[in-house]
Amino acid sequence: MRLKTKLSIGIGFLFIAILISGILGIYSIHQLKKDARLILENNYETLVYSNNMLALMDRVPFDSAVLRMFETNLAKQEANITEPGEGAATGAVRDLFEQLRHDPDNDSLQSIIRRKIYQINTANQEAILRKNLQAESNAQRFSNFTMFIFGFLALIAFTLAVNFPGIISEPVKSLSDGIKAIVNKDYSKRIRISQHDEFGELAQAFNSMAEKLDEYEHSNLAKIKFEKRRIDTIINQMNDGIIGLDENRKLLFLNKVAEKLLGLREVEIMGQYAPDIALHNDLMRSLLKTESTNKELKIFADQKESYFHLDILHVSSNDKVIGQVIVLRNITPFHELNEAKTNFIATISHELKTPIASIKMSAQLLTDERIGDVNKEQEELVKSIADDANRLLKITSELLNISQVETGHIQLKIEPVYPDIIIDNAANTVSALAQQKNITIRIHQHTNGQQILTDPEKTAWVLTNFLTNAVKYSPEEGEIELTTNVKEDNVEFVVTDHGRGIEERYLSRIFDRYFKVPGTPEKVGTGLGLSISREFIEAQGGKIWVDSKLGEGSTFGFSLPLYKVV
Known part of the structure; x- marks a missing residue:
């Protein structure tokens, strides 16, 4: 028998037992209610009407009001005749009452009416006693029958309660023990379940699995040992x-x-x-x-x-x-190569600064009218030479800075400085570039005259780099905002532009060395400026960040600690 069938039989029996018990209880209560209703409605009400009429017979004088009340109770009694002989007695009372209407003072009529009413009372009292005995008999019969059915169902339910859990728990325990043995790599464990249900099938499947695992364990042990030796050899090499x-x-x-x-x-x-x-x-x-x-x-x-x-x-x-x-x-060889690269970059950058400065000076002298006039084409060539020299000079300066960063030899001159000095220095440096694009730089200072601990030259370099990038990526006749705020124990410098912005996926790499946002013109920057800015700020114990949305502009900021007088 399938486990599902066993569960269905057990649960079905319990359902039928509950249903039978409920039906018997409801039927017994209904019968007892019916017997009680017959006594109350048929006999008890008749006794009430009869007693009311007897009480009215004793009232003196026997006037019209008493006659009406007697008439009312007699009419109710005539509508509630249920016992043998009760109808004849009630009819006699009706006849005698009609005679009494015409002769209210006739004592003999009143005496006869009382006897007839007593006959009605007697008949109903006997009926109440008889029906009460019948109700007790029915209640005892229903009680015995219910106890028999309940005992029978309880016996079967007890049998199920004792035996049925074992049908489920014992196979589960056997399977649990078997699984624990397999976990401990005891593949010789077997489960013996004689039930022909799902548990029996599961036991057979478990035994097959354990047998296969036992075969696999013994057949592959030598191979596993060989593979271990080979892996050990590879690791050691x-x-x-x-x-x-x-x-x-x-x-x-x-x-x-x-x-x-x-x-x-x-x-x-x-x-x-x-x-x-x-x-x-x-x-x-x-x-x-x-x-x-x-x-x-x-x-x-x-x-x-x-x-x-x-x-x-x-x-x-x-x-x-x-x-x-x-x-x-x-990674020692890579470290040595990186150090050699850094030294090479520092040496080349330092050596290039002098000839580049000389080229820049020569280009400037060529534009001097005292040396001679130049035509328009020559003037454009000289301007191109000067721009390229400026660009090369900026690149060499950034390479020198990055070489300091890589070698860990960032030379800082920390001192108390007013933020206004750094702002003025950076704003003056980029003012010419901003004027070429008719860009307005609006400065909002909220530092309340407090000082910060910083290297003014390197911090001004960082702020200049932020402002230069903002000018490059802002539209002509645009606007850039430079804001300073005191937040907790730091001063924040925030530069906001309204240019094209940066995609969110590139924000996490914006301060990486040599990184350029895809789509940036090749001639714009080297990808080192923001990386150097981060190194300069973090070396001073500050923080640097960026926030940007594509099409809405970018916000670059950094914070430095306040100077506190001890």
């Missing part, structure tokens, strides 16, 4: 240091490079708790304390300082972390 930990942070493996960096041998520390090793090893302690990945470390190895890129890889299975792999990639 790598030039990167690799350290493997399990979920309990115990050491699983250590390749040759990692052995050399740690100064430890794998066979000596295999299976040990990594934090215990870290107690006596500085590098291991540093690696375990580092939570973030993509970090650069400087390690003394092979009698020299080397640079390594740290990656911490989490090994997961079914969304559960089962270990870690720590990778130390040797």
Whole structure:
């Protein structure tokens, strides 16, 4: 029998039991109600009418008002005749009452009427007693029948309650034990369930699975060992240091490079708790304390300082972390190349500044009328030479700045400075460029005469860079707003333009080195200005940001700490 059929039978029986019990209860209550209603409506009301008439017979004088009340109760009694002999007695009372109307003082008539009313009372009292006995008999019969049915249904329900849970729980427990065994890699476990239902089929499927897993475990064990040896060989041949930990942070493996960096041998520390090793090893302690990945470390190895890129890889299975792999990639050659590149850029930039300045001066002298007149074409050529010289001079200045940033030798002269000085310096520098496009620079200062701690030259350079970019990307006859505000313990410098704006997807990279927003003309900038600006501001303990919407303009800003007099 299928499990679904068993459940249907059990639940169906309980439903039928509840239905039968409900129907019997409702029927019993209905019968008892019917018996009580017959007594109350038929006999009790007759007694009330009869007693009312007897009470009226005792009233003196026997006037018209008493006759009307007697007539009313007699009429009600005539409409409620239910027992044998009650009709004849009621009819006799009617005849005698009609005679009494004409002779109210006839005592013999009144006596006869009383006897007839007593006959009506007696008949109804006997009927009440008889019907009460019948009602008690019916109630006892219904009670016995209900108790029999209830006992029968309760016995079956008790049998189901005792046996039915076992039909479900015992196979589930057997399956649970089997699954736990499989989790613990005990593939010899088998489940014995004799039921011919879904649980039986599930047990057969489980046994087949365990058998297949057992076969797979034994057939692939040698292959797995071979693959492990091959992976160990590959790991040991790598030039990167690799350290493997399990979920309990115990050491699983250590390749040759990692052995050399740690100064430890794998066979000596295999299976040990990594934090215990870290107690006596500085590098291991540093690696375990580092939570973030993509970090650069400087390690003394092979009698020299080397640079390594740290990656911490989490090994997961079914969304559960089962270990870690720590990778130390040797980036010393790249570091050396980068340093050589930085030195080369600094040297070339420094060497280029002098000839570029000389070219700029020569171009300026060519435009001097004292040397001689130049025609229109020559004037345009000289202007082009001067523009290119200015552009080259700006590029070399930015390259020199970036070389300072890369070498970490940013030279700062921090001092208390009024923001007005920096604003005036930057605004004066870009005023000529703004006038060429008829752009208005509106300045809103709200610093209340407070000073900031900054390098005025480098901060003015950053603000000039913001204003220059705003002028370049603003439409002619546009407007740029430069606002300063005091916020908490910082002064904010905010430059807002109403140019074409920047797409949101590029905002996160806007301060990256050499990055240009796609679609920007090639001659506009080098992609270094904003990167240098960020380095200059962050080196002074400030923050820099950008906010922009395509088609609405851009807002660039930075903040620097206030100067507080101690």
